[in-house]
Amino acid sequence: MPAGRRVYLAGPDVFLPDAPAHAARKRAICARHGLAALVPLNEDVAALAAMPHDKAWRIIFAKDLAMMHSADVVIANLTPFRGPSADAGSLVELGWFLGAGKPAFGYSNSATPFATRSATFLHTLP
Numbered sequence: 001m002p003a004g005r006r007v008y009l010a011g012p013d014v015f016l017p018d019a020p021a022h023a024a025r026k027r028a029i030c031a032r033h034g035l036a037a038l039v040p041l042n043e044d045v046a047a048l049a050a051m052p053h054d055k056a057w058r059i060i061f062a063k064d065l066a067m068m069h070s071a072d073v074v075i076a077n078l079t080p081f082r083g084p085s086a087d088a089g090s091l092v093e094l095g096w097f098l099g100a101g102k103p104a105f106g107y108s109n110s111a112t113p114f115a116t117r118s119a120t121f122l123h124t125l126p
Helices: 019-032 045-050 053-070 088-099 114-124
Strands: 006-010 036-038 073-077 104-107
Touching: 006 019, 006 053, 006 088, 019 036, 045 053, 053 088, 073 088, 088 104
Parallel strands: 006 036, 006 073, 073 104
Antiparallel strands: none
16 A cells, blocks of 8 residues: 555444554554554544534534545454444445445454354343
């Protein structure tokens, strides 16, 4: 990938307890490879939490969409999140990039096949 590319980092990483530190590590990795990382992190969580839900999600959506428009490529963390599948929001972002004709790359930290993860998940339901 040519240096100077703007890379949108999709994934559930924004929900991690140490999300800002995690984002900083990923930005540093990208920078070492000449890439500018765009992380959809909501730094002002307190202000968003104080807003009505319908206003907060619209602000987040508009910010993330603008970031996606400015990106050259997406790298999506498709590691299972809150269930057997990838994070739903990350899948929407990945689909947006594919629909826009922009390069898309994905990875998962799980080597377990989806069918196996799904069967295991179903057995844990009450």
